[in-house]
Amino acid sequence: MDPDRTLPPHVLIFPLPLQGPVNSMIKLAELLCLSGLHVTFLVTDHIRTQLLKYSNIHSRFTPYPGFRLESIPDGLPEDHPRSVDGLKELLGNFKINNRTRTLFRDLLTSGKLISPVTCIIADGFMGFACDVASELRIPIIYVRTISACCLWVFFCLPKLIESGEIPFSENELDTPIKSIPGMEGFFRRRDLPLFCRSCNLEDPIFKFHLHEGKENPRAYGLILNTFDDLEGPIVSQIRTFCPNVYTIGPLHAHLKFKLTQAGKSSSSNSLLKEDTSCIPWLDSQPPKSVIYVSFGSLAIMTKEQYVELWHGLLNSGCPFLWVIRGNSVLLELSKGMEERVEERGCIVEWAPQEEVLAHGSVGGFLTHSGWNGTLESVVEGVPMICWPFFLDQQVNSRYVGEVWKLGLDMKDSCDRVIVEKMVRELMEVRRDEFRKSTDQMAKVAKECLMKGGSSYCNLERLVNDIKSM
Ligand code: UDP
Numbered sequence: 001m002d003p004d005r006t007l008p009p010h011v012l013i014f015p016l017p018l019q020g021p022v023n024s025m026i027k028l029a030e031l032l033c034l035s036g037l038h039v040t041f042l043v044t045d046h047i048r049t050q051l052l053k054y055s056n057i058h059s060r061f062t063p064y065p066g067f068r069l070e071s072i073p074d075g076l077p078e079d080h081p082r083s084v085d086g087l088k089e090l091l092g093n094f095k096i097n098n099r100t101r102t103l104f105r106d107l108l109t110s111g112k113l114i115s116p117v118t119c120i121i122a123d124g125f126m127g128f129a130c131d132v133a134s135e136l137r138i139p140i141i142y143v144r145t146i147s148a149c150c151l152w153v154f155f156c157l158p159k160l161i162e163s164g165e166i167p168f169s170e171n172e173l174d175t176p177i178k179s180i181p182g183m184e185g186f187f188r189r190r191d192l193p194l195f196c197r198s199c200n201l202e203d204p205i206f207k208f209h210l211h212e213g214k215e216n217p218r219a220y221g222l223i224l225n226t227f228d229d230l231e232g233p234i235v236s237q238i239r240t241f242c243p244n245v246y247t248i249g250p251l252h253a254h255l256k257f258k259l260t261q262a263g264k265s266s267s268s269n270s271l272l273k274e275d276t277s278c279i280p281w282l283d284s285q286p287p288k289s290v291i292y293v294s295f296g297s298l299a300i301m302t303k304e305q306y307v308e309l310w311h312g313l314l315n316s317g318c319p320f321l322w323v324i325r326g327n328s329v330l331l332e333l334s335k336g337m338e339e340r341v342e343e344r345g346c347i348v349e350w351a352p353q354e355e356v357l358a359h360g361s362v363g364g365f366l367t368h369s370g371w372n373g374t375l376e377s378v379v380e381g382v383p384m385i386c387w388p389f390f391l392d393q394q395v396n397s398r399y400v401g402e403v404w405k406l407g408l409d410m411k412d413s414c415d416r417v418i419v420e421k422m423v424r425e426l427m428e429v430r431r432d433e434f435r436k437s438t439d440q441m442a443k444v445a446k447e448c449l450m451k452g453g454s455s456y457c458n459l460e461r462l463v464n465d466i467k468s469m
Contacts, residue, residue: 007038007115008036009037009466009467010037010113010116010118011037011039011040011119012040012042012108012121013028013032013040013042014122015043016126022047022051022269026041027251027252027269028248030060030061030064030259031251031459032463033064033066033067037066038066038067038114038115039067040067041070043070045073051269053273054272056267056268057069066114072104074100075099104129108120108132118466119139119141119469121140122140122143123144123145124212124215130142140219140220141220142219144223145372147399148247149392149396150396153395156181157213158213159180160180161201163179165177165178165189166201169199173412174189175189177189186402187398190394190411191397192394193390193395194388194389194394217241219242222238223248224245224246224247224249225249225250225375227448228455229445229447229454230378230444247454252354253449258449270352272297272349274350277346277348278356281321285361288360289319290320290321290362291365292351292357292362293321293323294351295323296370296373297370300328308415308416312416312417313341313419316424317344318424319344320344320345321345323348323350323351323353353376358380362380363431364423365384365407367384367386368386369384369393369397370391370393370396371392375445378442378445379442381441381442382438383435384406385408385422385426386401386407386408386409386410386411387411388409397409398411404437406434407434408425408426410422
């Protein structure tokens, strides 16, 4: 199994089978290819099919002869929706499925890969990858595609239980949290990940995250899609558990920057078909006038929430571009509602989001606070209204509103009056204030990618560490 020293080091990248993680880890894959490493990108059969159908993965990676796309089954039936309802099942299945572990191990020892693997880079959610890596004596580095602030909350869950801060009751939601170092004073129970509200310490998701502080330090290092000027203080806290952290984000902007330097262009890695018809619509709108509304690839609204949002957006008077995925609203919407929306805005099923956020007509982003979308907004200097659903989103939205001052946190209050008020506040009343803070953060986000910047140096360190393995 020893790598041949005459060949470039070979990294096997293994993301979680979801749009967000695949999105950021494919960017990491290309960054490592650009640094001269061989890369195998290992996904599930389902993700492979989506990538081949909707992204131009093959033409994009043609210039890198050391790149390979490999896949293994995820253990779910072909016709499984793999939507949010299936998320628990998918992750639970994927994590504990002995078959997946065996398939992963078999692939590594099969001799069919381009060369022996020097280093595995796997999503930190998949503990079995670390077991297999240590059995085969291959160094492994974990990647977390969530924010550092949420990861730190996960690490501190045992402290929260010890201090009696969780479980808690509904009427304690606004009580400040005291036992998470670095978050004292502004962080409330309301801002904890949603599963902390269930009061059920036996919830499998809760139990899984309870062990993060033990699981993540097992790896040689930890890659985070963030940058020091944004989350430096929290990353310092994480280093008390995992000393070797590589903050190399925002990955999408990092890749774009490196490609531009190399005279190449970047392209989409969407798992869904992008509707680019919204770009000419945006072209026809005044500068910074449009609010872009999207809740990512997993969140699902109830019909009541949709109706409140619908009224709020229409009443705000602001033009909007709204992504409504085919499966994102429970229950059928009336045709009349969609038609009224089209008077003031544009609806698509899936947008080319990075291009949309970079468009001069977009002045705000009403978002679920997924980490990829948050970073995409930060880089483009677009202020946000945050309406978090689950995972790291409750934590991210508090940081956006209270710590980074890059927007407003609408958490737990989607009603039409509040939506209207927040849109007006972001786009009109406090527009200059937010523009100043978002422009400043966008500037430092770009600086950290330049020679000598923190993410630039950390990527160099990561590549050198892999080369020396
Ligand atoms: N995205 C997109 N088009 C859309 C909505 C989302 O391309 O209409 C992309 C977005 O750019 C981001 C990813 O999908 O990179 C969503 O990741 P995020 O972490 O924001 O949310 P998640 O889908 O994981 O909840």
